[in-house]
Amino acid sequence: MTPPDHPLPLAARAEAFRPSAIREILKLTARPGIVSFAGGLPAPELFPVDAVARACEQVLSSGGASALQYDVTEGHAPLREWIAAHLAEHDGPIAPVENILVTNGGQQALDLVAKVLLDPGDTVFTENPSYLGALQVFRGYQARIVGLASDHEGLLPDALEHALATASAKPKFLYLIPNFQNPTGVTLPLERRLRIAEIAARHRLIVLEDDPYGRLRFEGASLPAVSALPAGQSWIHLGTTSKILTPGLRIGWVATADSRLHEKLVSAKQAADLHTASFNQRVVNALVRTPGLLENHVRELCATYRRRRDLMLSALEQHLPPGCTWTRPEGGLFLWLRLPGEANALALLSRAMEAKVAYVPGAPFWTDRPDAATLRLNYSNATDTAIRDGVARLGQVIAHEVSPPAPALA
Ligand SMILES: Cc1ncc(COP(=O)(O)O)c(C=O)c1O
Structure with missing residues (x-):
């Protein structure tokens, strides 16, 4: 041609x-x-692989038709319940089950959040360096990205405070990867989480917390999610099963305590792809609900x-x-x-x-x-x-x- x-x-x-x-x-x-x-x-x-094969079999043999049918945009209800419980167990209180939206991987969650929050020219704060896939999304929505100084323990709270005091425009949100960050591998210690939560709350700054790696901790104690700290507001928490099960099934989520924001995210997803694959959601649900498997x-x-x-x-x-x-x-x-x-x-x-x-x-x-x-x-x-x-x-x-x-x- x-x-x-x-x-x-x-x-x-x-x-x-x-x-x-x-x-x-x-x-x-x-x-x-x-x-x-x-x-x-x-x-x-x-x-x-074997467990996925068994889960596929189980999904098809029990109610296979619904697994092959269109689904609601919010996601498969039992999977959303598992996500809410999983977050509460590992990260602290983040969002009620009705405010969990199942997405096509964490990457779509990033895209939907940006679509709903960013106007062209808006400012976004990030760690520096940060996840390239997120920078790509924010740039795609014509945001101005301001990278904040970070060291071997992640974002410096003083850099956040300083940037908020001197920024020409209030940022729409702060994008953070607090656990085993991509690309640096560093983890934000508790004291910094507390300070960042306090600063963000004082400035009414939304924190967009992306946590694909938190469950892959080899040593040290798990830390609470920034979104779950007492100072926290209606923040946004992103997760995925890509790194703890398989990335190919493309199951991620966005959780927020803010119901209005959740509704907008649902509408944005509906316009993008109607819903995440019904079959994949049920397969992941069967996997995470198999005792001991995960x-x-x-x-x-x-x-x-x-x-x-x-x-x-x-x-x-x-x-x-x-x-x-x-x-x-x-x-x-x-x-x-x-x-x-x-x-x-x-x-x-x-x-x-x-x-x-x-x-x-x-x-x-x-x-x-x-x-x-x-x-x-x-x-x-x-x-x-x-x-x-x-x-x-x-x-x-x-x-x-x-x-x-x-x-x-x-
Ligand atoms: C920080 C971060 N967020 C989001 C993603 C997207 O993951 P997925 O769309 O597979 O859930 C990745 C993938 O590597 C990542 O490193």
């Missing part, structure tokens, strides 16, 4: 739709023979990911040249590395690929003034051997870059 002579006219809004820089990099890193620490994928060998599965994930994290940390210790620093996540899928001085992680990637190891350069995760020396490493989706070999190769590439061998004397 021949393409049209003139490009088809698009909406002004479409100018803001850009492909994810990471997706482009991931295409390159997916070549055979490359040890890839680039993607953000859960370990496929741990997917509960707990055992999460335990297995944590044990494996912990071992892989430990292997990666000790391999980094062993192979990386002095001057490199990295985070030590207590859970989740990623750690965040900084190369010494002015090194450029994007420029280094082609040499790393020649050495058959890949990572994601950190620059796209920054909202502005990217620190080009940063990069993200994923440890959940690599075997023990791949982690040892891959980090050793990465160490050689970095060492060569930051302290290249002296030129031979003539």
Whole structure:
């Protein structure tokens, strides 16, 4: 088919739709023979395939027709009840069951919240760096993103206070990933959660809390969700089964104590896709309601990911040249590395690929003034051997870059 002579006219809004820089990099890193620490994928060998097969069978044999029928936009009622109970058990009081909306993954929840809250030109506060998929959504709704200073313990409350005092326009919301953040792997400690909740409440600032990784804690005590703290207001909490069951079933949710906001989110979802797949919702409901299944599965994930994290940390210790620093996540899928001085992680990637190891350069995760020396490493989706070999190769590439061998004397 021949393409049209003139490009088809698009909406002004479409100018803001850009492909994810990471997706482009991931295409390159997916070549055979490359040890890839680039993607953000859960370990496929741990997917509960047999349990999913049994759940599908169970859903089809008991009321199969309703699983194949259109459904209400809010989501399958028993699944919403489970989500409300799950949040109450693990995160604190967040939202009543009638204010839970089942979405097509956490990503759609982000999109719906942005669609309902953001007008073009609105300001959004985020951690810096932050999840690229969220930045993409906010940019798509023509928001102005202001990244707030964050360190090895996440967002600095003083930076939030300062930004609120000096911002030219009041932000619509603060986007936060408090547990094992993507991309840095860091977790916001309780004192910071309390301060951020207090500051946000005082300024009547909405907190949009995104928590795909909270259940994947390998060590340390679980912390309450920022949305569930006593100072909390009508905040918004996003969750997903992508990292604790399988991402392919695409079951996520948005929970808020604000009923009016919930209704708007439901209408926005109705316009987008009517409802999340009836069958998938019932399959996930059958899985989470099988006694012990989710707990055992999460335990297995944590044990494996912990071992892989430990292997990666000790391999980094062993192979990386002095001057490199990295985070030590207590859970989740990623750690965040900084190369010494002015090194450029994007420029280094082609040499790393020649050495058959890949990572994601950190620059796209920054909202502005990217620190080009940063990069993200994923440890959940690599075997023990791949982690040892891959980090050793990465160490050689970095060492060569930051302290290249002296030129031979003539
Ligand atoms: C912070 C964060 N939020 C949301 C998502 C979207 O997850 P999903 O749409 O699979 O639920 C991801 C995926 O990696 C993520 O890292």
